[in-house]
Amino acid sequence: MIINKTFEEIPLNQFVNCIKVDKYFMITQKDFDAICTLIERIHAEVIIEFGVQQGNTATAILDTFSYIREYIGIDVEKDYEPLCIFQKKEIPLDAGCFAKKDNRFRLIVKPRGTFDLTFRDMPVADFIFVDGDHSLQGIVHDTVLALATVKNDGIVCWHDYQNLSVVRETLKILSEKYCFNINIINDSNIAYSVVDFSNDKFKNLILSSNT
Numbered sequence: 784m785i786i787n788k789t790f791e792e793i794p795l796n797q798f799v800n801c802i803k804v805d806k807y808f809m810i811t812q813k814d815f816d817a818i819c820t821l822i823e824r825i826h827a828e829v830i831i832e833f834g835v836q837q838g839n840t841a842t843a844i845l846d847t848f849s850y851i852r853e854y855i856g857i858d859v860e861k862d863y864e865p866l867c868i869f870q871k872k873e874i875p876l877d878a879g880c881f882a883k884k885d886n887r888f889r890l891i892v893k894p895r896g897t898f899d900l901t902f903r904d905m906p907v908a909d910f911i912f913v914d915g916d917h918s919l920q921g922i923v924h925d926t927v928l929a930l931a932t933v934k935n936d937g938i939v940c941w942h943d944y945q946n947l948s949v950v951r952e953t954l955k956i957l958s959e960k961y962c963f964n965i966n967i968i969n970d971s972n973i974a975y976s977v978v979d980f981s982n983d984k985f986k987n988l989i990l991s992s993n994t
Contacts, residue, residue: 809836809839809840809843810840810942810972811971811972813970813971814942814971814972814973815840815843817968817971817973818840818844818912818940818973819844819847819848821910821938821940821973821975822844822848822910823848824938825909825910825936825937825938826850826909827848827851827908827909827910827937827938828850828851828852828853828909829851829852829853829854829855829906829907829908829909829910830844830851830853830854830855830908830909830910830911830912831854831855831856831857831905831908831910831911831912831929831932832854832855832856832857832911832912832914833857833896833897833911833912833913833914833915833925833928833929834857834858834873834896834913834914834915834916835856835857835858835875835878835879835882835890836858836873836875836878837875837877837878837879837880837881838856838878838879838880838881838882838883838888839881840912840914841854841856841879841881841882841888842881842882842885845882845885845887845888851887852887853887853889853906854882854885854887854888854889855888855889855890855891855905855906855908856878856879856882856888856889856890856891857890857891857892857893857896857897857900857915858875858878858879858890858891858892858896858915859874859878859892859893859894859895859896860892860893860894861874861875861876861877861878863894863895863896865916865918866916866918866920866921878890878892879892891904891905896915896916897915897916897921897924897925897928898916898921898924900928901928902928902931902932905932907932907933907934908932908933908934908937909933909934909937909938910933910937910938910939910940911929911932911933911937911938911939911940912940912942913925913926913929913939913940913941913942914941914942914943917943917947917949917950918949919949919953922949922950922953922954923953923957926939926941926953926954926957927957930963930976930978933978934978935978935979935980936977936978936979937977937978938975938976938977938978939975939976939978940973940974940975941954941973941974941975942972942973943972944967944972944973944974945967945971945972946972950974954974958976963976963978963979964976964977
């Protein structure tokens with residue numbers, strides 16, 4: 784079932800011990816609350832993050848939800864040259880370092896990050912947070928990979944939807960071509976889609992990613 788609700792319509796703080804993220808030096812509180820609300824709505828137990836960096840977001844999410852069984856963080860090797868020059872400063876020297884203390888966290892580092900992965904390299908996920916390569920090629924690849932990896936009725940969530948036009952325009956084109964919904968959470972940089980495998984055009988997207 785597709786969720787078509789804005790941030791204001793989704794009740795917040797339905798989960799225990801929602802934390803303040805200022806000490807984590809990462810996404811905004813509004814973005815974090817939006818992500819947590821989506822995680823709680825589907826009681827996500829297996830989460831994957833594309834672009835984990837030092838693991839700040841992963842740590843905040845793991846600290847919030849005790850029922851998470853597995854959290855996989857994916858990033859590139861430290862000498863990677865990103866397609867978007869402005870992301871050079873985002874390449875972590877020690878990927879996932881803040882989250883490694885939690886035994887539910889598993890790190891995957893590849894020379895080109897998600898470009899070196901297929902859905903076969905990861906478990907079926909309840910929730911995938913896409914916040915990695917912001918080039919056109921990266922957004923297309925990560926979106927297809929995420930939609931192929933998440934379970935039916937699972938959620939794919941994208942960061943930087945409002946503040947990066949390339950994210951908005953690329954997702955608009957993909958969603959129109961393959962008929963999946965993009966839902967915007969007001970006053971945040973979060974957009975999301977609930978996967979529906981009954982959609983034939985969406986099935987074609989998934990099949991194309993498996994070849």
